[in-house]
Amino acid sequence: MLSLAEARRRAAAAEPAPARRVPLGEAGGLISAEGVRARLDIPHVSTSAMDGWAVSDAGSHGGWEVIPERAEGPADILPALRPGQAAGVVTGSPVPEGTVSVLRQEHSEHSQRSLRALPETPDLEPGRNIRPRGVEASQGDSLLPAGVRITPARAAAAAVAGYDELLARPAPTVRLVLTGTEVVTSGIPGPGQVRDVFGVALPSMLTGLGAVPAASARLQDDLGQMLEQLRTASEDVVITTGGTAHSRADVLRPALEKLGAEIVVDSVDIRPGHPALLARHAQRWVLGLPGNPLAGFAALSALGVPLLSALAGRTAPSLRLTAAEQLTGARRGLRLLPASAAQDGVRASGHDKSHMMRGLAEADVFAVVPPAGISAGEPVECFEVPGALPSLRRTHEEQ
Structure with missing residues (x-):
């Protein structure tokens, strides 16, 4: 019987799957496999922080001539301003070359072709209401290190930095094999029966741990059925419930022995959950959870969390x-x-x-x-x- 520390160390030694490129919209929750650097200055042009007017140095009359918008081409492309000229801008739009500051609309008096600033406005200070090019990041700046969870906000930051996809560790896939002749899935259990708990809780638990429950099967306590599930599994991990002890009704250990699987953790010195086991067969992992509810979930926390974390390329929570x-x-x-x-x-x-x-x-x-x-x-x-x-x-x- 292994100590808890050694059992978790062995589970955490699992090698993650090779990284692959993942579209940004699918990368949330995965672990980055390479750092992200800005591919351009952010913002890549200087933009307005207000709705109003991009103004140059004021003309001799103390105001500006409003230049008309271009009839063709993108509406946000404006010609360079000469002294005494202004151009209409909105929040987030590029400011033309020659802009000294952005005068807020409510701080101005204007007609179709002329513009004046209201007295006491602070908006004529150089750089006022302008978001300078590169103020958030310069091209080449590190935005996201390798080995961290890609949150939705981090994926969005990568989009701003010019990325369409990220190199990430794929989420491990899991097949659930739920055993127990006495287990029922609905209604009031009769004498000798128990309600299923693992089929209710495990899928959402695994999703929360960053895994993908890809398939599930419900078996009687039958060796042949268990062998078939283990032989045909294509997922990264098979998680079984029940049947991990050594009685004649327990079929997981005999099935693993027939398949020649490597037993990585035979049992763990914990209470509850000590009959938990971890095995390796045909390039996939088999995690056997005891059939008693609290024991099974304790084993999932003790062994399953470090295993799934390692397969996803991250460190288990501590x-x-x-x-x-x-x-x-x-x-x-x-x-x-x-x-x-x-x-x-x-x-x-x-x-x-x-x-x-x-x-x-x-x-x-x-x-x-x-x-x-x-x-x-x-x-x-x-x-x-x-x-x-x-x-x-x-x-x-x-x-």
Whole structure:
């Protein structure tokens, strides 16, 4: 049985898929594989910050002649201004050469061909209401480093910098294989039955972790069915639920043995979730989650998060918070305790047996608690409950 630290290290050692060029509209959430530098000055021309008039040095009469707009060509291309000339501009439009400042429309008196500034306006100061070329970035400036999450705003910044696509790590694809003869997917379970929880929660959890749930299958506890799923999977990761222990009803380990898969993590010294396993077969990963609900989701946080993060080219989230109360450990191994991240620190959610869901439903994190426990005021390492804690992540990808 591996320590939690060693199991996570092995999961995090997974090599990401080769980077590929992705259109900007599809790059959100992926990890950049190269830095982004401005391909032009931003803005690439000097523009107006106001609706009004681009004015040159005032004429001898203290005003300006308004030059007419061009009859042909783009409306935002204006001839250079000579002293005593002005041209109409709107916010964001280029200002013509020879512009000294932009006079706001409400600070002016004008007719069709002449323009005067109202007394006391500050708009005649050189550069007033002009956004200079390159004020945001010069050509060649670094705008986005490699190895960070491409947020929608970062994709938009790349568009402004002249990009149509970015080199990024693709999101790992996942096949879900949900097992259990006793599992039902609707209604009130009868004697010997349990409601499915993994099929409800895992797809959105995986999406939140940056993975793509590409396919799913629901199996009986049948070795042949499990072998077929593992043999035919084309996704980067197969995540199974249930069947990870060593009883005669558990089919995952026998299936992996028949396929000659490499067992990377055989079990983890955590409570709950210790029967979790991680294997490698035919260039894809197999993550086996225990069938008890809390145990399965704890294993997903412990092993699945570092695995999927590594495949996506990023570092797994890491949280170090403070205990608001005494947190009790297990008799052996590290306890993954469902807890809430309150303002005063981490508090246990309760209802934390391996077969329960109620405590996890109220939890933000799994607190990692040693057998001796953690006293109030002491630091506590925490793993996120997938989908529950976006506001508290502290990861390299969110720089």
